[in-house]
Amino acid sequence: MDFSKLRTTSKVTEQWKYPLAVAHRTGRLQVDRDPDHTLYWEEYGNPRGEPVMVLHGGPGGTSAPYLARFFDPARYRVVLFDQRGCGKSEPSVAVAGPRLALTRNTTDDLVNDIEVLRDALGIKGKMHLFGGSWGSTLALVYAIRHPENVQTLIVRGIFLGSRADLLYMYQGNAAVFTQTPYALTEPGAYIHYPDEWREFVEVIPPEQRVDMIAAYKAIFDMTPANDAQKELQLRAAQAWSMWEGAISNLIPDNADRGKFANAEFALGLAQIEAHYFSNGLFLPPDYILNNAARIAAVAVHIVHGRFDQVCPLTQASQLVDALRAAGAQPESFVKTAAGHSAMESETVLALTAIMDGLPSMGS
Structure with a gap:
């Protein structure tokens, strides 16, 4: 049989409208002391454009x-930055360790960082706020705290972060996995990714699988005393990270785990997520x-993959219902034939079209 025409x-791929660019400005901004959290930021597009x-x-x-690449570089002034504890911001969890990098690292701190960064970059008045997954959470929280600063909210892969949302992603049938690995005992992403789920579950001993987040966090919180414990911590971080990476795409590319398998990225992602989720x-x-x-x-635009298994579509539906109950009909609610990742083709097209179609801030 010839399977060559099946989607892999x-x-x-070629659907991007705007080219990959190099940042025209980069910098570092100290936003806190004890520890001295410093954010790494980059700027793209039109320096005088809509922020x-x-x-x-x-x-x-x-x-x-x-x-x-979602934004017309002639129209928009685009600011990217790494949040506390991750990427090129310092101290990072991967390099400095969680004890230092997770000190004074909460949602309130991140919201305040946006305010400090706005001020440092000379952004006055309103701006567009664009975020996906946890970025949608942070964007929504920031807008709730500072609605006077937000012209438009463009949010993708809505994450509300309830206990039920976390259980869907991380708990599933883990408690009974040893006896019945294919049992559909609870709702969860594991139903659609059984092979990847096995890799995630089997890092944790069977007797600890009643609370997978707690079990993983115990490994992340450990101060390794020997090489074996260091290896366990890294293995756990990579398993956590690769599980998220696999289920982020409608069609996972298990031959290339990309950044999710990278040791530094995995240590940062896994330990910070466990810190916030617990x-x-x-x-x-x-x-x-x-x-x-x-x-x-605030004008709100929502894009959500219909087949999202990191943040199921019900989370976006709850947000839409809450907005409507408050008398605020979203400007758009687009359900794409996609999974969770911002890199899924239909999601890229939808987000780019929304940004192209926004009314000018000057009008």
């Missing part, structure tokens, strides 16, 4: 040049839904 990836602040995912992911994102329960009225006057 759902990632964007767009881009918030990457994770928490614990990184910014990357491709994130500037602390309820440092937010009251249902914080975003309960405060939707605060952004009733």
Whole structure:
């Protein structure tokens, strides 16, 4: 049989409208002391254009040049930055370790960092806020706290971060996996990615699988006393990271795990995510839904992959319902034939079209 015509990836290829560019400005900004958190930032596009602040995912992911490709470089002034503890920001979890890099690292701190960065870059008045996954969470929280600064919210792969959302991604059937690895005992992403799920579950001893997040966090919190413990910590971080990477795409590319298998990226992503997830994102329960009225006057555009297994579509639907209940109909709610990643073809097309179609801030 000839399977050569079957799709091997759902990632964007030639669909990009705008070319990959090099940042025309980069810098570092100290935003806190004890420890001295310093953010790495980059700027693309038109220095005098409409400001767009881009918030990457994770928490614990990184910014990357491709994130500037959603925006017309002649129209927009695009700001990318690495959030506390990750990427090129310092101290990073991967290099300095979690004890230092996760000190004073909460959602409140990240929201304040956006304010400090805005001021340092001379962004006055309103800006567009663009974020996906955890970046959507942070964008929404920032807009709730500072609606006067937000012209437009463009959010993808909505993540509300409830306990049920986390159980869907990380717990699934793990508690009974040893006895019945294919049992559909609970809802979860594992149903669609059984081979990748096995790799994630088997890092944790069977007796500890009743709470997978807690079990992983215990490994991440450990101060390794020997090479074996260092190897366990790295193996756990890579398993956590690669699980997220695999289920982020409608068609996972297991032959190339990319950045998710990279030791430094995995250590940062896994340890920061576990830190935030085990602390309820440092937010009251249902914080975003309960405060939707605060952004009733902000134009909101939502893009969500119909087959998203990191953040199922129900999370976007809950947000839309909360906005409507507050008297705020979203400007658009686009459901793409895609998974979670911003790099899925239909999602790239939808986000680019939204940015191209926004009313000018000067009009």
